[in-house]
Amino acid sequence: MTETRYTKDHEWVRLDGDIATVGITDHAQTALGDVVFVELPEAGRAVAEGEACAVVESVKAASDVYAPLAGTVTESNADLAADPAAVNKDPESGAWFFRMRLAGRDGFDTLLSAADYQTFVQSL
């Protein structure tokens, strides 16, 4: 069973067993505009919670993407190198950024629920 949670940095985190898939939200891609380049972490990299580990570039600016929780990167989405614009078209599914094995499951429950994230976005 999978569950999706969100961060205030506009990432979504989908947990399947102890593997979390991470991407940026539809709100984030709208705010960024046309995505032209994505830099992703290599498999095997250990990341701390809140560590900048990916970069998404629009025409105008570069933005960091942060590890939502501590863990080890297991895989990144190679398709985004060839088609970064997929981030604009399918941000919350096909255009995931990376997968990571969480150091622990507990932190996941502290992330925002879908409803709480929507409330947060509307407050901005």
Added chain:
Amino acid sequence: MAEADETLTVPLDAMHRSLGARMVGFAGYAMPVQYEGIIAEHLHCRTHAALFDVSHMGQAILSGPGAAEALERVVTGDIVGLKPGRQRYTLLMNGKGGIVDDLMVANLGGHYFLVLNAGRKHADLAHIRDHLPAGVTLTPHFSRALIAVQGPEAGAVLASLAPETIGMRFMDAIETTLEGGRATVTRSGYTGEDGFEIGLPAERADALATALLTDARIKPAGLGARDSLRLEAGLPLYGNDIDETTNPIEAGLGFAIGKRRKMAWDFAGGAAVRSAHDNGPARRLVGLRAEGRAPVRAGATLVDAKGNPAGIVTSGTFAPSLDAPIALGYVRADLADDGTSLAADLRGRPAPMRVTPLPFVPHRYAR
């Protein structure tokens, strides 16, 4: 002048919002940065035509006996020799040879029409007025609207509204009737494409913009596309690529110094500019292309093939027409030749870049 925390609005503010623009603060104004998306707007301008609201820029009229001679004290261009009906790009200078602003000056017959950068217009007024003799006046018309129509189909669209524009060539300037009132039309712009800039009273801006956008060939474009278009065209942006510390020679703007002016060097900062011209500048503004797809942004430092400091990037973006990153930057004069290999610092890693001839995308002016 406005208080720092007071955001000004352009006359077309409501239209931008109704068209779905994302508004951002720029030079004290709420301005549209994009509508449907920067890439789509950029490409539409290159293939058809785009409407840009640049009403934040400062329009001003210089008049009085000896106005051209007076302006020449602080600008690099030949203003005395500028014929009625013609416009010229020129540089407003400080006493040290630095650039106070880059601006357009048009001779409208009897008076001169100036277009100043938004973030500089108040400083420009004060600086120019410091050098004016009695009888020559510089009058700001900062509440007027300025609408740019740019792209290969701009001429055909505007011809249907103002037939007098048909015979205009690049850098021609006229006063004409448009949407029931007077307007100043120049055949110029900031995209590298053919096009026009139209100055008119704020209250008629909406009628003109509406008439233009009724034509399916024209779409609105924001400041985002304006920046990527000008960078592809190799045109410097004041505040990024040129400022009070840059010299026209190192900025590659020697063409903006009139032939007669290069004999006398009798403008503010002329001695310093002459020195850079005669001895060669220590650094030069060059075009740069990156090898990968990652954009290299303003502020990135550059090193040469041996890893020694080479310069700094002053503008960088992803070029929609080239589907590749491009940049402008200052490099040591010995590294300014086309094809020179450099590396930019990209998040702590070296990104290979190559010095590239400007413009990146050829200009298509109606000469």
